[in-house]
Amino acid sequence: MSENSSKVGFVSLGCPKALVDSERILTQLKIDGYDVVPSYDDADIVVVNTCGFIDSAKQESLDAIGEALNENGKVIVTGCMGANADDIIQVHPNVLNVSGPHAYEEVVSAVHEHVPNKRIIDPFVDLVPPQGVKLTPRHYAYLKISEGCNHRCSFCIIPSMRGDLVSRPIGDVLE
Secondary structure (H helix, E strand, O other): OOOOOOOOEEEOOHHHHHHHHHHHHHHHHHHOOOEEOOOOOOOOOEEEEEEEHHHHHHHHHHHHHHHHHHOOOOOOEEHHHHHHHHHHHHHHHOOOEEEEOOOOOHHHHHHHHHHHOOOOOOOOOOHOOOOOOOOOOOOOOOOOOEEEOOOOOOOHHHHHOOOOEEEOOHHHOOO
């Protein structure tokens, strides 16, 4: 960890798809020179990746956002609950940015906007690509091959949060 790097706290809630989204966001932030820290006190900003699938998960997400705001003050929200930004802003109007699931670039841009990185680029060290961030144990990882759902069951919220079904071609998955 570099003293000159801006520091990001991260909370990842929800399913394995959300975990993959968190890994992608964290990997990009690491590439951009941000350090990921385990506490709100050490962070310059906190990203909360939310779940909005069931009421208890929504409440857990709102509680995590509130805790991050109380402890740190600078919070960016993403994830499934972010698909309905008004639900979050109504309870926590001081969040800096709200985005839905798989809005990786928007989250990273919001971090850059609110906490520009202070790290000085070292052209020799930066030639070596960083390892991707993994939030799973070393012996396994999630591979996201599809996202969303085309069915519109009256009892299910997934299509409204994660969108229509999109899947990767088998050749891409095998690579």
